[in-house]
Amino acid sequence: MDWNTLFFVILPYVALALAIGVTIYRSVYRPFSISSLSSQLLERRQLFWGSISFHWGITIILTGHLVALFIPQSIVLWNAQPLRLYLLELSGIALGLWATAGLAILIWRRVTVGRIRVVSTPMDYVVLALLLVSLITGVITATVYRWGSYWFTGIFTPYIWSILTFRPDAAPLATLPLTIKLHVFNFYLLALAFAFSRLVHIIAWPLGYLLRPWQIVIGLRKARVVSQE
Numbered sequence: 001m002d003w004n005t006l007f008f009v010i011l012p013y014v015a016l017a018l019a020i021g022v023t024i025y026r027s028v029y030r031p032f033s034i035s036s037l038s039s040q041l042l043e044r045r046q047l048f049w050g051s052i053s054f055h056w057g058i059t060i061i062l063t064g065h066l067v068a069l070f071i072p073q074s075i076v077l078w079n080a081q082p083l084r085l086y087l088l089e090l091s092g093i094a095l096g097l098w099a100t101a102g103l104a105i106l107i108w109r110r111v112t113v114g115r116i117r118v119v120s121t122p123m124d125y126v127v128l129a130l131l132l133v134s135l136i137t138g139v140i141t142a143t144v145y146r147w148g149s150y151w152f153t154g155i156f157t158p159y160i161w162s163i164l165t166f167r168p169d170a171a172p173l174a175t176l177p178l179t180i181k182l183h184v185f186n187f188y189l190l191a192l193a194f195a196f197s198r199l200v201h202i203i204a205w206p207l208g209y210l211l212r213p214w215q216i217v218i219g220l221r222k223a224r225v226v227s228q229e
């Protein structure tokens with residue numbers, strides 16, 4: 001077996017199977033462990049700036065990746081005019097830098113704020129490092145190997161569908177530059193870490209709030225003793 005098959009055929013199936021299997025196990029047998037284990041009570045100012053930038057940036061970027069996967073024709077048509085292609089690529093790079101700046105704040109916070117450090121596990125650092133690699137290699141790919149939004153649909157859309165439909169064909173990836181391979185390989189490492197880390201909170205959509213009955217919260221305060229004199 002060659003490295004290409006190991007990294008881009010075997011690894012994706014192992015990573016996806018573990019991500020799905022262990023997440024289902026956790027949801028059924030340890031439902032309260034599906035959480036991001038918020039540390040907002042320990043520090044909130046850096047969290048605000050880091051979390052907002054990182055989450056908005058990465059969500060929009062990954063939505064773009066999904067559009068290229070599910071409706072590649074829309075990207076090809078959009079890119080038919082050079083101005084629109086430049087706009088898409090520049091927006092992608094700007095969002096990538098925004099998300100990276102947010103992640104840098106989150107990493108700095110976790111390393112320098114004593115109270116956050118105490119509640120951090122080695123897996124928290126692993127996940128932050130993997131996310132950083134994803135963002136940096138993504139921005140390098142978008143900047144150095146232009147025009148990614150165009151060739152994504154020609155190389156990665158068929159590749160990912162070949163994996164999802166159990167007819168794996170990773171041959172087109174074999175000759176790609178190392179940075180792009182690392183970008184994809186690193187995604188599978190994140191998928192491997194998914195179910196064993198805080199990343200699992202991604203599946204926790206708080207939809208229950210829409211359906212559950214009203215909840216009335218009543219605060220209890222000590223009654224003030226009023227003098228009768």
Ligand code: HEM
Binds near residue numbers: 183
């Ligand atoms: C955790 C998962 C991932 C993250 C955080 C991520 C992040 C990024 C970022 C920040 C960029 C630069 C901005 C942009 O052009 O959109 C990018 C570009 C890119 N990514 Fe990803 N990515 C992920 C997964 C993947 C996967 C699984 C693939 C392919 C199978 C992929 C292929 C690409 C390509 C081809 C580009 C260049 C797009 C362009 O130049 O417009 N990415 N990614």
